[in-house]
Amino acid sequence: MRTITLTDAIREAIEEEMRVDSSVFVVGQDVRGAIFPHTKGLVEEFGTDRVVDTPIAESGMYGVAFGAAQEGMRPIVDFMFGGFSYVTFSECSVTTGQYHFLHGSQHALPIVITAGVGTGQRLANDHAMSIHGTFAHHPGIKVAMPSTPYDAKGMFKAAIRDNNPVVIPWHMGIMMLKGEVPGIGDDYIVPLGVADVKRVGSDVTVLANSLQLQHALSVAEKLAPEISVEVIDPRSFVPFDMETLLTSLEKTNRLVIVDEDWESGGFAATVSARVVEQGFDLLDAPILRVTLPNMPVPGGYMEEYVAPNPERIEAAIREVCL
């Protein structure tokens, strides 16, 4: 095992897949010079035909990926910041999600969409918003986010090998998070659609992802003398591993969902509704969600307390255990 950062892990996944499959390529803006570390060095190894910078033309840029995917290539399109995908939103949500299904399921669209998302840099809404909730709403698109370097490498590989559109952003707050990954040459996959129990507990289940997973783990450690917290990382939002969650709830009977997205209409609400439908009798308390309040993500110093944070997660755990 080696210790590397989350963005290093993403880069390793990309370069390893590019080495074995010449149809994989990266397209974005300033990916050659690597504005973020996960594309650093790729152009030196693979050249400008496979590491492509476009003008500031999101629709055109996404069109490169979409058309190439239809033509049998396997593009990774990088929006830099998640919010920028909305500049060409209809293409990457509606047109992408519906392509395979509406055309009789005859033609797969293997396209990976990635970008940096998330709070912690005080940059305000444009640069801090999350996109997984919105993309999870549109059928035909898989959505996932890694929380550790190990998961990042395995999930990006799975996404690149998947024959479906996969939106897999990464959280900028854990960009430099270090973690263990297997040695070079270990071609492991972390399958999409499988959740991971990151910490075993018995009193309450906390569902959390990416930066919020790290927060949840630190809260669980802190509360260990009083409350035994089980922390589950969904890893994928679509498809979502309900089985793992229900199995956990059979044991704990209490659920807190942490989601760094707005309260209204997000992933947390969806899981909550499903748990009530499928696991009603397992619940000994209402399901609590810790989310962003329904306001544009403010910049400045307000971000710290408006966004989900360890204090709010702890308060929710205590409330659900009353």
Next chain:
Amino acid sequence: MANTVTEYVMPKLAMAMNEGTVADWLVQDGDYVEAGIPLAAIETEKVAYDVESPVSGYFYSVVPVGQTVDCGTLLAHFCTEPRRPDAADTSANSSTDLPADTLGANEARSKRDPVAPSVVDSASDTAATSEPKRLKSSPLARKLGKQLNIQLDALTGSGPGGRIVKRDVMAASESKTHQSAQLATAAEASGGDILATLPMSGLRKTIANRMVQSLQNTAQVSCHWESDITRLLAQRAELVEQEDLLGTRVSVNAFLIKALVYAIRQVPIANANVVNDEIVIHRNINMGMAISIPGSTEYDSGLMVGVLHNVESMGLVAIDKGMRSLIARVRNGEATSDDLSGSTFTLSSTAGIGPPGLKTTPVLNQPNVALLGPSTPVERPMIKDGDVKACTMLPLSFTFDHRALDGEPAARFMAALNNALEKPSLLLT
């Protein structure tokens, strides 16, 4: 002199920067440093910078050369006095206290209490039912309550807002078994007179209250006769032979229910409920069935009334299957509220349990006006067409509410029932 201290933290120089290394301090600890002069050489993953001092002051480093820290980590102090800061010194940095509400407005949930229904459904007011009024309880607590036969309305909830939660149910269950275990061991240990002391609470209390109420508030009388079920048993034996084909081993009770349907058709007022000051005669026949359940100790027992709805439209096999699954549900704690409410007539059998020919005075299941209590059949010599024959006689005890039924209709009902039992071909009509 008071020492005002300004904290200098690792600056965040770029979006992609999460940590930096102090490659070199360009000033010495204790130096008086002017604002704007080169202070330190900072390295990030990508670039190296010389940073400038933000304010003037006496400089004291906190982090040594070569250390890598996260952005925002304290690197050094600038002091107004030539000494390192201590606990008494004031901070010049703006307050970093979070505002009182750090939990976010979306955590301020409004809690709404369930509304109690204004009318209690008396048709469902049987011996033991699911909660007759709206309680605050978690879904899990309710499920466990049914499974463990704990009445939630007897509990006080320890959850938020008085909600009854799992631990309340488990505590009640354990204290029941604990109590009886205690009593059992106490009795054995003492070798004394008291074998068990059972509190009149929970289900027992409910049964007790309902029995007293039934006897006090009605004019119930009990009648006894015996019906010759020799031919009925022969018919039953034919059906029992076809058990695999029919999917069930048709019971005598199924025949009884079929016979009651026949009798009720002749005397509809036997299928009625007394509600307030009215006798409500029902078309549908929802057959209440007294079901014994285990008690909390080896000495006591419990009683619940399951209800098989609309038996008037069911054949023997449907009745038998319906009965069996109803009894199973009730005994497994999986009864629905329909399973436990809405009876219009009740059957309470001691057949196979009591001695042969037992006559009983069964207590009415309010608000029904009638209840049939068969018991263990007995072989008797009877005169048939002038000859003495060995016949299987089923003892039947019939209790009716004389407020609603008089002797004449009651007698007609019993005659009709007897007729159907003795001539089972009438059940085919």
Next chain:
Amino acid sequence: MALSIDQKKSLMTNLIRAEEFNRMMYRRMMQGKLIGFYHPAEGAIAPGVAASTFLNQDDNLSPHHRGHGITHMLSKGIDIKYYLAEHTGKVTGCCEGRSAFHFSFPEHKVYMMSGFIGYNFAPAVGWGFAAKQRQKGQVVMNCSGDGSYGQGRAHEALLMAQNWKLPIIFFCENNGMSIFSTAMEMHPKPDISSLAEGFGMPSAIVDGQNVFEVAEACLEAIARARAGDGPTFIEAKTLRFNEHDIGTPDLSGWEERSEQEHAEMRAREPVTIATKIALEEGWLTQPDIDHMREAALREIADVEAFADESEIARPPVEELMQGVFAP
């Protein structure tokens, strides 16, 4: 359109202010005294000054991220202290400290700066539309870089503005760079203004390091727009001396920009060029210029003091929620 002496002096004053303000922002970034990021404007200050100095209060101006719009805003008469307060997360900031590094001064018709490049083209069409309806001679100064013309919406704006003869000046500050990508690589022709030709729109190419040359072209375009004669495309060829934003390496493609490139750029420093012209033409002396710089530094000291002495904005979440919808 020839400039009067007073106009030239105004430009010079604003140019020196712009230079000092940019230095101040750069310094504060290095001192950890700014929130978010900063996209330095060294070498790129002349076009914004030229475009904005002669606008009226009710003319629309949309600056862009280079220098965070400060050169443009200070030239239009906006008090930068409210912007620095915003950029440091203070309650006195123009957006109550909520926006990190964004700005909004509606009374000066400077509405916003989005995080998405090229966002401003679509609203600019709207501002031009409204201006045309009102017939008060109002104009729209739509500033952006070369990279933003990759956006489809930029082309849509050019088409509609020309079609409807909207009073919009498409002011392209072409510094040849978009983060690491060069304009040469991302555009098929070296002059962005060649796009205008396709839409039948008049255009001009000016030396973006010479504030006076840019201002002359701007005044002409503003006059055309006020007269109802429609939009103009002005391409100011300028330079970006530093990296895209502080902390990001200064690459071209994926390699460091060369020392030679840097030297060539710095030979065309805008304040040096303007000073030379002013002194040669004789309408300013060096002491005059020194006084301008001193005044700028005093202004900046006040701006910094205002921002640093203001309270950090940390209102309770409920109060923030009240602000989501207008009454």
